[in-house]
Amino acid sequence: MSGHDSEQRLLYESLERALGPLCALPEDPGEWPAAAWQTVEAHGMLDVLAEEPQAWPLAVTIAAALGEYPVPLPIVETLLVRAFDPDAARGAPATLEAADGALPWGRFCRTALIGREGSCARTTLEDVQHTGANLAGEPRDQCRIGAAEPLAVPVQRLASGLALLRAAQCAGAMRACLNLSRQYVLERVQFGRPLSRFQAIQQQMAQLAGACAAADVGVQYAGRRTRQAGLDEAAEAIACAATRVLSAAAEVSAIAHQVHGAMGFTLEYPLHRYTQRLGAWSAELNLGGWAERLGGRALARGGGDFWDGIVKI
Amino acid sequence: MHFELLELPSACEALRGEVRAFLNEHIAERSPVDRALSWSGGDPEFSRRLGARGWIGMTWPKRYGGGELSALQRYTVLEELLAAGAPVARHWIADRQSGPMLLRVGSEAQKDAILPAIARGECYFCIGMSEPDSGSDLASVRTRAEKTGGKWVINGSKVWTSGADQAHYMIALVRTGDAGENRHGGLSQFLLPMNTPGVEVSPIPSLGGDSDFNQVTFTDVELDDDALLGEEGAGWSQVTSELALERSGPERFLSSLQLLIVLCDALGPEPEPLAKRAIGECTAELAVLRQMSLSVAGMLEAGEDPGVQAALIKDLGARFEQSLVNTAQRLLPIAPALRGPGSDYAHVLRRISQLAPSYSLRGGTREILRGIIARGLGLR
């Protein structure tokens, strides 16, 4: 992560320590893993935006860590709910309506933020109608919605916040793909030498690293813009991050699988945990229509102002 | 492979406005197809004006004609020049790499004699690296300099030398001794005035159109001792740092911007959703490359060596720019014509279609850059 900034590094290390052991939880735990949630609550990561509304770069770092250490709990969702709803209960998980209309981990949550006529509303979830799962096996549920209490938050703002953190999760998962692939090609021997000695492999690894770096810079930049200007003003930077992450994710996933050979196709080896999440989260980002919106704005400005638009993102 | 985000100080935004006003005054009439030449389009008068404005050699010490400004101020000026398609070719190489090399390894006399003229926009350089038998394998160059009677005598030839027909000097990488075991020994750099007897320049017509590259031959070219640049035998490490300068700038992803500009205008404000999406993808790619590139500018300013990061940006930038022709054709199919009437879009598309193959060759090929990145990953 941001290696030069020692504060960031310390934070990242504390996240690694907290999240690492929880990655072993099953994606679909059946029962609410209360002890694991307690660990997450105790760390403080869920409250960073509730305590400091400008702390988006920190939230991005947390989300990226959750991409690299994909704990199957509604951490990003709860963090966002607490950011937007000052009355959100502490100690319990909460969720929000994802771009596909599903409620991540809805089965374990009592409250959710949903969109109602362009605004956010707080609802209670009465009971679970359908339990589903995304490509990676993360719960994506439909629930019966109780009374909805409107909040003074445009739904687009919530969508931006969620897109930013999903994109950051993707960037973290890509980092994991890079690390796994790097290790694998250094260790796996064919034709009497490690795969890393083959130029075709080196060239693909370079491409993989390029995509990872672009995704990482995209989300970091969007996090910084959001801290400075707020989610509404930073919408274009977030759209850039989401859009760049989408193309990078496809490339990273394909290359990581290619250099792993059949091993990466097994359920025993961890690569799929990252590539399937990249697939699931990309699909969610894709539904947000971020690229269309970004292009629509550029076209409305016209060619003469295209560059100025880039500079001001 | 770390990229630390960097924020341009607010002074840069004021400077940006000044550059835009200057460009409005001086190149408002420049046509889109000429702008599309990007940094391979040149105009001596423009270079002189830019020099007079203090925007060449911006970071160099004042005593050599520089402005003692920051690398970030320089970055701001460069990106505005590139975005506008200003005709910067004449001074570009001197400002980007030859001048900085002189500052790093040149003698006092060399610096005094040449840097102020570069900063005035009156002295141009070309890059003497590639040879007929040495492209990617640069260490294999065969052009030789022999010391005879207090003079250096150079024989051999350089090729693909951009701007050699207009340049006043070449920084030439030549062999002065045996390669030794690691192949990197025995190389030296020379500061070679292009008007020295025995130097012959022949243009090589190319897809680059007006901006041809050249073959340069040296037949018993005699140079004084003080034409040696830096240390005898240190040519390899010197040329490596020259290449880092050559690869690190925003020209590596902004040279086809004119195509995006005319494409946006030709599509109009409300095209079909897929067109919006494609333009959005280009916007995102450019905006992210710009942040990566700013980060490299920050590392350079801090005295770090961002060689791997620069290779990574150049590779991503070339791939992005090369994909633009296809994107444009997909969204707005027209047959690019070499001659005859046509819209701005048709002409710019033709020019960028022709230039595009060079993006992943010049300044180091895609394969060589990826090799550098792989080394950065510890794979070789």
Ligand SMILES: Cc1cc2nc3c(=O)[nH]c(=O)nc-3n(C[C@H](O)[C@H](O)[C@H](O)COP(=O)(O)OP(=O)(O)OC[C@H]3O[C@@H](n4cnc5c(N)ncnc54)[C@H](O)[C@@H]3O)c2cc1C
């Ligand atoms: C428009 C333009 C302007 C230029 N201007 C200048 C200039 O001003 N001064 C100057 O000195 N040079 C200049 N060059 C030359 C440029 O630096 C070379 O083209 C480049 O270094 C590649 O060398 P080459 O063309 O001989 O190709 P080669 O090295 O012969 O390579 C041909 C192909 O083989 C690949 N290849 C080569 N070696 C390897 C390897 N080890 N592993 C895998 N693949 C490999 C290359 O990547 C490339 O795809 C210019 C080139 C262009 C196109």
